Amino acid sequence: MMKASPSVLAEHLDNNIEKLRHLGVRITNQRRAILKYIIETKTHPTVEQIYQKLKPRFDELSLATVYNTINLLVKNGMIQELVYHDGAKHYDYLLENHYHLICEECGQIKDVFYPRLTEVEEVAKKQTGYQVYGHRLELYGLCPECQKKHQ
Numbered sequence: 788m789m790k791a792s793p794s795v796l797a798e799h800l801d802n803n804i805e806k807l808r809h810l811g812v813r814i815t816n817q818r819r820a821i822l823k824y825i826i827e828t829k830t831h832p833t834v835e836q837i838y839q840k841l842k843p844r845f846d847e848l849s850l851a852t853v854y855n856t857i858n859l860l861v862k863n864g865m866i867q868e869l870v871y872h873d874g875a876k877h878y879d880y881l882l883e884n885h886y887h888l889i890c891e892e893c894g895q896i897k898d899v900f901y902p903r904l905t906e907v908e909e910v911a912k913k914q915t916g917y918q919v920y921g922h923r924l925e926l927y928g929l930c931p932e933c934q935k936k937h938q
């Protein structure tokens with residue numbers, strides 16, 4: 788998800804396509820469209836939602852193709868897999884560091900832009916001697932729509 792300009796998004800798409808080529812991945816129009824969509828969307832879609840979105844543009848697109856492409860992108864660290872509230876797997880491209888705010892009632896996920904909390908990783912490293920690769924932080928609350936339902 789993003790606050791970025793179209794040219795920045797295009798650059799991210801090109802860079803990732805280039806990386807995939809280096810990894811020996813064949814870049815089809817469908818794969819390119821899936822990657823482009825996940826870079827541009829703000830919605831943290833599921834595989835099914837990506838499929839529904841792109842199906843009108845590609846008659847021959849299958850759910851399996853979306854599934855395989857998404858798995859490929861996760862495996863290569865290009866997108867993040869999130870499992871939330873509804874039990875479904877959602878996908879997100881981390882264009883800019885952000886944390887997730889989840890509505891505990893409807894499961895809607897919002898991006899909260901905040902600098903990466905590197906300090907906690909440093910402290911963890913010092914305390915334990917581990918090599919620390921990263922962390923996850925999730926915020927929980929009630930979205931404005933659900934707040935209205937309670938009023």
Ligand SMILES: [Zn+2]
Binds near residue numbers: 930932
């Ligand atoms: Zn809600």
Ligand SMILES: [Zn+2]
Binds near residue numbers: 788879886898
């Ligand atoms: Zn996100």
